[in-house]
Amino acid sequence: MHNISRSSLMIGGALSLCWVAGMAAADTQLAATDAAGGDLAAMKKLYQRPTEIPFPADNPYTPAKAELGKTLFFDPRLSRSGVQACVSCHNPSFGWEDGHTTAVGENMLVLGRNSPTIINRAWGEIFFWDGRAASLEEQATGPITAPGEMNMPMDVLIEKLKGIAGYQRKFGQVFPGEGITERNIAASIATFERTVVSAEAPFDRWIAGDEKAISEDAKRGFILFNTKANCASCHSGWTFTDDSFHDIGLPATDDIGRAKIVPGVPELEYAFKTPGLRNIDQRAPYMHDGSMTTLEEVVQHYVDGGIQRPSLDPDMRPIALSDQEVKELVAFMHTLTGQDRPMTLPVLP
Ligand code: HEC
Ligand code: HEC
Structure with missing residues (x-):
């Protein structure tokens, strides 16, 4: 497999x-x-x-990439309100879920589904409860831009991250010559997620x-x-x-x-x-x-x-x-x- x-x-x-x-x-x-x-x-x-842990050939593991992905995963500035981070709903203290019946997103909006864990997703073959994403890379940017979840347009986010010197530096180190792009945000987050193993x-x-x-x-x-x-x-x-x-x-x-x-x-x-x-x-x-x-x-x-x-x-x-x-x-x-x-x-x- x-x-x-x-x-x-x-x-x-x-x-x-x-x-x-x-x-x-x-x-x-x-x-x-x-x-x-x-x-x-x-x-x-x-x-x-x-x-x-298996990593895909087109997004290989490096410690710096995983570390950058972790930073993004925990950073509430990825949401419009500055309140929601990935970790708000995928919280290590709840087995990387959130303890809610169904997730609660921006402006306390109650969403339709329960937050699944991100544990062992390196071995996952298809993502979301209904399988609408084919890879962790494809999945990662969905919640950032989804109005109910983090409600952050991608171009706004990229500009915002570019304004943070530390992110400029980190992206420059991990992705020389490319820096902060949608693809690299997704690649970093996915790499971090693959390191979350039970x-x-x-x-x-x-x-x-x-x-x-x-x-x-x-x-x-x-x-x-x-x-x-x-x-x-x-x-x-x-x-x-x-x-x-x-x-x-x-x-x-x-x-x-x-x-x-x-x-x-x-x-x-x-x-x-x-x-x-x-x-x-x-x-x-x-x-x-x-x-x-x-x-x-x-x-x-x-x-x-x-x-x-x-x-x-x-x-x-x-x-x-x-x-x-x-x-x-x-x-x-x-x-x-x-x-x-x-x-x-x-x-x-
Ligand atoms: C036909 C396939 C199938 C069989 C057989 C099956 N499961 Fe499941 N199980 C699922 C699916 C699919 C879900 C999620 C369903 C949903 O949320 O709509 C699930 C959900 C669960 C959950 C909740 C997991 C979570 O993270 O919410 C547990 C626990 C569980 N099953 C245990 C069992 C046990 C114990 C058995 C045997 C007695 C069993 N399952 C048999 C497919 C199956
Ligand atoms: C507001 C709560 C919330 C936030 C914030 C959130 N998620 Fe989720 N996440 C969910 C819910 C709910 C689902 C399931 C949605 C569905 O299946 O339709 C999900 C699904 C996932 C899955 C699929 C897991 C699987 O096994 O299929 C991954 C991976 C994931 N999220 C990662 C992330 C990342 C990365 C971020 C940040 C960029 C993030 N999530 C932000 C609630 C959230």
Whole structure:
């Protein structure tokens, strides 16, 4: 999937390498606890963390570019009011979301959708809940100019940044001979975003062979996730998303999701992009409309199977789970949050 030529950056340096080296046996212990669990070792293999962050060939990583992108991401002067920054809605203290049901933009305007996380988007293939952007570069300038979000015309922003000596200097260093342009603003922000990777979580330590890293309940939850509960058919791989669109049968609203971007395909009505599940317990409320507040509530939705309608994904059907099994699935999801390193605030130029 990600085998095109790219530059890359080691995650966590030598530490993650040791992990791969240590990824040995110890996989079989739990197999006995669930006869229907299938081949646990093979299942676990699907969730190994990568050791490097991929960057596209046409926007390679440099530390100075990522640092500049971080500065822009945290700078409220990118908005018309001078109040909204990217970080207002993608806040590291809320798992890079904002804790709101749906986002609140310029002039306290309540927007239609929940702010998604920017964690692990280096591995993303398509962006926004409805997939209307094809890359992080393409995505980055959207919120700056969107009237509801930061409401800042691009030409006004470029002039404003040109008036700030520190930005002139930084852009000049990172993009010699080009300086402050829309493309370079987007390239810097996207590069910073790619460096935002979820920390190694207890789940990763278990995948790497540490049987004590997560509880027996959580291990059973992982097996349920991959078998009876069928979650992995959409929440797949180490970031727990297929980056694809599904109608999971939430109550219908005016928001038809992917169908607005790709009209005429009945299955795409009410289909939204599968969110990754890393750091999920920091990221409530859940869903594109922020309609669920707890992970128990989310699992109950899947147990019930969602609203029956033609667009409902064929992988959505009621699941017979006992209260104990619901508890195990939730326990498993809690193991996907690691100890994040504190995010330092950039000093703005
Ligand atoms: C007012 C709140 C708000 C601000 C400010 C904001 N965003 Fe967002 N962001 C959102 C919402 C809401 C969505 C989802 C919108 C949709 O899918 O239609 C989103 C989506 C995204 C996504 C897509 C994630 C994915 O997995 O698809 C990225 C990346 C992102 N924003 C980055 C940024 C950057 C960079 C900035 C600053 C230039 C920014 N955002 C400013 C609220 C905000
Ligand atoms: C058919 C594909 C599919 C299946 C099966 C599926 N999910 Fe989802 N999941 C999604 C999509 C799509 C969303 C976002 C839906 C929306 O907001 O409209 C989602 C949202 C979520 C969220 C909220 C994430 C967030 O950031 O808001 C959680 C948690 C979750 N799913 C867990 C599970 C669990 C646990 C299972 C198994 C019991 C499961 N999912 C099965 C596709 C799926």
